[in-house]
Amino acid sequence: xxxxxxxVQGFTLPMPQTILGSRHDGRNNFxxxxxxxxxxxxxxxxxxxxxxxxxSNVAIKASGEFSVNVPSVDMVEVTDFVGLVSGSKLxxxxxxxxxxxxxxxxPVISKCPVAIECKVFDSMELPxxxxxVGEVVATWCDEDVLIDDAPxxxxxxxxxxxxxxxxxxxxxxxxxxxxxDGKKLK
Numbered sequence: 001x002x003x004x005x006x007x008v009q010g011f012t013l014p015m016p017q018t019i020l021g022s023r024h025d026g027r028n029n030f031x032x033x034x035x036x037x038x039x040x041x042x043x044x045x046x047x048x049x050x051x052x053x054x055x056s057n058v059a060i061k062a063s064g065e066f067s068v069n070v071p072s073v074d075m076v077e078v079t080d081f082v083g084l085v086s087g088s089k090l091x092x093x094x095x096x097x098x099x100x101x102x103x104x105x106x107p108v109i110s111k112c113p114v115a116i117e118c119k120v121f122d123s124m125e126l127p128x129x130x131x132x133v134g135e136v137v138a139t140w141c142d143e144d145v146l147i148d149d150a151p152x153x154x155x156x157x158x159x160x161x162x163x164x165x166x167x168x169x170x171x172x173x174x175x176x177x178x179x180x181d182g183k184k185l186k
Contacts, residue, residue, distance in 0.1 A: 014160030014169055019079055019112065020048065021067035021098075023105035024059035028093040030109070031056040032083025034161040035129075036068055044136040046118055049129045055087030057130055060120065063105035066134060070114035072157040073170050080168075102138045113156045115140045 020033040035049035046068060050057045060066050071079045082092055097110040101117045108115040118134025125131075145155035159168045 009164050011163040014162050017071070017079060017159050017161045017168060019069040019071055019075075019082060019096075019109060020050065020056055021069055021107040021109060021115075022056045022059035022063065022065070023107060024055065024062055024087075027091060028096075028098060028107040029055055029059055029087035030069075030082045030092050030095060030107075031087070032079050033068070034163075039133060043121070045121055046116060046134050046136060048132050048134065049126070050132065051129050052125075059087070059105070060132055061123075061130070064120040065103045065105035066118050066120070066132065067101070067103075067106035067108055068116045068118065069109040069112035070116075070156060070158050071109075071112050073159045074157075075111065076159060076168055099140070101140065108140050113142045113145045114151055114158075 015034040016036060018033050018036055020031045020036075022029050022031075031050070031054060033048060033050070037047050039045050039047040048066065048068065050060065056066075078095060082095065085092070096107075098107040099110050101108040101115070103117045103119060106117040106119075108117065116136055117138045117140070119137055120132055121135040122133045123130055141151050145151050147155075153171055153174075157171070159170055161168055
């Protein structure tokens, strides 16, 4: 089948949909975030990309801390909402109950089955965004989503974002085992 060039807006399919947590001027703030990835094993580092005009960008630069909260599919509407309205125009701190974590400025959303607290390790200014690399200081999981102390994706029930069609998707079936299934090709 022939391939067609659809332009420069390349996106991986899918992207994990999360809720970015930050704290600024004494209040928690939340933003929908799909531009997130694990980028280093040891130390454990997470990368997020946040628009320079976002209130969350200002908050992270001021505190040096953030959280990456993984919502379940029953949180699609509120996750989408926190991506539609800026924290500079609306106080979103009352949307979620938060739990104390290790860091003061990285709110852990109680309803999210997984939450990762990060302290800024490094950052890079890009034309429109700031790339923050955060060192993971704690990963919080609801006990009922764990199997052998690891989050079970079916129990977490996360959702993903696809771009450029801007749609949310639930996670499907397991199709293989990483670092295992390819061994037969050696």
